[in-house]
Amino acid sequence: xxxxxxxxxxxxxxxxxxxxxxxxxxxxxxxxxxxxxxxxxxxxxxxxxxxxxxxxxxxxxxxxxxxxxxxxxxxxxxxxxxxxxxxxxxxxxxxxxxxxxxxxxxxxxxxxxxxxxxxxxxxxxxxxxxxxxxxxxxxxxxxxxxxxxxxxxxxxxxxxxxxxxxxxxxxxxxx
Numbered sequence: 001x002x003x004x005x006x007x008x009x010x011x012x013x014x015x016x017x018x019x020x021x022x023x024x025x026x027x028x029x030x031x032x033x034x035x036x037x038x039x040x041x042x043x044x045x046x047x048x049x050x051x052x053x054x055x056x057x058x059x060x061x062x063x064x065x066x067x068x069x070x071x072x073x074x075x076x077x078x079x080x081x082x083x084x085x086x087x088x089x090x091x092x093x094x095x096x097x098x099x100x101x102x103x104x105x106x107x108x109x110x111x112x113x114x115x116x117x118x119x120x121x122x123x124x125x126x127x128x129x130x131x132x133x134x135x136x137x138x139x140x141x142x143x144x145x146x147x148x149x150x151x152x153x154x155x156x157x158x159x160x161x162x163x164x165x166x167x168x169x170x171x172x173x174x175x
Contacts, residue, residue: 003172004037006145010152012040014071014105017156021063023047024056024073024107032075033112033173053079057086057104061094064102064163069156074108077167078124084133091163092134101161105152106137112170127167136162143169 001009014020022041026032028048038046049056053074060070074080080087087106094100111122131139138158140151155164 001145003145003148003169004033006148007034007142007168007173008037008039010149011037011071013149014069014152014156015041015045017069019067019069020071020105020156021045021047021068022071022073023049023060023063024075025049025051026075027073032109033170034073034075034107034109034168051079053082054086057083057091060104060106061086061091061102064091064104065100069103069105071105071107074106075170076111076122076124077108077126078111078121080106080108081124081126087130087137087165088133092137095136095160095162102163103158103161104163105155106163106165107168108165109168109170112174114171114174125167130165134165136160137165138162139165139167141167143172145172 022045026035027038028046060072063070094102110125113123127141142148
């Protein structure tokens, strides 16, 4: 199977766990290349949000503290930068300072450059920066479709209860 099909299969696998909810912009309504990967997720499990990245991550952390496993979706790394405070100072550090272990699965995309290059503010890759900033969040690049489903499965079943950020490549969705 191809990259997009494997991501879609991983989302269906996650949806099989009653604790998961899927949240972000264009999750319940079309709008990004990631939207179509949620076709196997029941509509009532999709939380459509406005463009408010920091609020989105704060909500995901709160839902995780309440026992849910939010799949928090950011189609562009560049825009997820607006949520760095919530990711680095809250979600990542809660296990270190409080003992709470909120499990959030963060899906973030390196934007597509085809068929038209959207310019620098849409195609950033900040994987290495997040690896340096985060102590409890595992950051995983999904460069090869063979590792997509196992990586999402590992994030869901993570033994220590902490969060995982999975970095997807938008250009890999295209033929």
